[in-house]
Amino acid sequence: MLGPFLAVLQRDLTLAWRGRADVLVTLAFFVIVVCLFPFGVGAETNQLRAIAPGVLWVAALLSTLLSLHRLFAQDHADGTLEQLLLSPEPTALWVLAKVLAHWIVTGLPLVIAAPGLALLFDVEQGALGVLVLSLALGSPILALLGAVGAALTLGLRSGGVLLALLVLPLFVPVLIFGAGAVDSHLGGTGATAHLLLLGGGLLGAIAMTPFACAAALRIAME
């Protein structure tokens, strides 16, 4: 049963490694978006400190969105998706493997880069742990929800923009709790509630979205 899961995971990671320039683009986008904000809102330290959690989270969200359309596109074009759908193993399982590989390649670098960027905004060092934790719990939810959108818009002409329209409203709760975690840690109320809600959301997303995604892929391949 784990065979296809591991096979898909290993293959997608191998592919990401062979095309690693693509992966770096997502990370570079994240860094550049974050660095644009001081130019837009002014370099006043207190203000930057106040908007930092929101800026980092919105940038992470946009970077995730940027890479989502690649999740199934190549496999769709070369027929691999067809073969995967004919696998006797449960579809949701290998979908989960694909999303996991995608997150490791595009989400994890953001989580790792975030504390460094937070320092550019003079975020208190005690809050960096919460920031990393909130991103580590929240960005997989974004990838899981985004996978459903990517499956629904597979092969459509206006796929990229449509994908954004479909998934961005769904990203709002994650953004609220993710950025809120850092904010309330800084505000002194503690981030436990936010992080627990994010963790619960992650479990819920792992339990439900692979099935929605599997159904969407079957529909898209008909």
Next chain:
Amino acid sequence: MMNGTETETEDGTKRSRSLLRFAAPQVFYPIAGRLAPWFAWLAAGLCVAGLWIGFFVAPTDFQQGEVYRVIFIHVPAAWMSMFIYLIMAFWAAVGLVMNTRLSFMMAQALAPTGAMFCFVSLWTGALWGRPTWGTYWVWDARLTSQLLLLFLYLGFIALTQAIEDSRRSDRAGAIIALVGAVNVPIIYFSVQWWNTLHQGASVSLTRAPSMASTMLVGMLLMALAAWAYTFAVSFWRVRSLILERERHTEWVAAELDEQEARA
């Protein structure tokens, strides 16, 4: 040994069975056509009555003056926009489970009306907010949720329009409608949470002074008018969807000939 047979079923019994699934829209088409004008007249009557009560009978609010009268449009529109999303998700689920094409068409026929009501409630809300709070927009939990609901509607409409194959667009739309319906409570809850953290209780929309009974009647009439309007336009819209989807069938050709002859 191998045994390959192919048969074309031309005898009546088998054919009628195989056409059973194509039949439902055909049966619904004339029913919708007959009901839609009734609902339209009902909507017009209720709307006139509701607006008359709202604008001329209901007393002036002692705090807000005449401005408050926009709620006779605003509140029913907001209610309706939320109801319609639920009904849409319901038809989407029925379509996915029972595999009935008419339910997908119903979902798609409802979406533009839902989006319209959503937009109307946001617009009238802004017009109401300007004199009442001094600003067109506040990031209040309700307003924000309503805005996100509008985005969900637009996403559904855009997705179903972008997919040319009608079967794929039906099913893909149904999935996004259901995913949205699961997310609506989560969005509402999170937005409320966010709102209490960031804003405190600066503007309270729930503060409703004891409503005069005439106001209640006016609002109720307008809500019913919105329902009747929704029935009427979604029936008309589903009729065009049926004609478009079934344009290659014999009954649609016959129907169109008949309509041309009448015109």
Next chain:
Amino acid sequence: MLEAQELACLKGDRLLFRGLSMSLDVSGMLRVAGPNGVGKTSLLRILCGLTMPEYGMVRWHGEDIRRDRERYHRALLYLGHAPALNDLLTPLENLRFACASGGEDPGAEACRAALVRIGLGGQLDLPARVLSQGQRRRVGLARLFLSAARPCWILDEPFTALDVAAVADLTATLEAHCEAGGTVILTTHQDAPFTRAPRVLDLSGVAC
């Protein structure tokens, strides 16, 4: 055995065929024939369970394939138009992944042997993007040697882009599979040197 009952297929808003019924005993070969656009590929995809027919049902050993997808797909090997080849992976990696995603693990040696047997011994470690059309086709066909245990093979234009020797070899493989008790359903526009002509299902008979 594979049975189809009164299949109807709608493509876009055009009804391709209607009232198509057929049944295939355990072993044998069926060639789906008909002019371009008559719905051959669509029929194969319906038989695989990739596309849902507008009406009708496909059964495998008496059970609706939608109801018991897992058992059917364990018995099925489908090779479609697209060769399911990733350009960044080598033929060997592609083949191993194809097997693993289907829930089999024949091992690296067996995969290597299958690729050598189909004539790709020299390209084992090259990325797939440098392969020719015919060679790409062969990587997919190599699965036939590894999936002999799957009784039902559905092949969409398997002879396309192959040279004469490869066509002969493939024909022999397909016939051996049928003799061993397997089923083969295929479409082709080419004449393949079958020793016994396969049964033909002409779709123009049921086309709308």
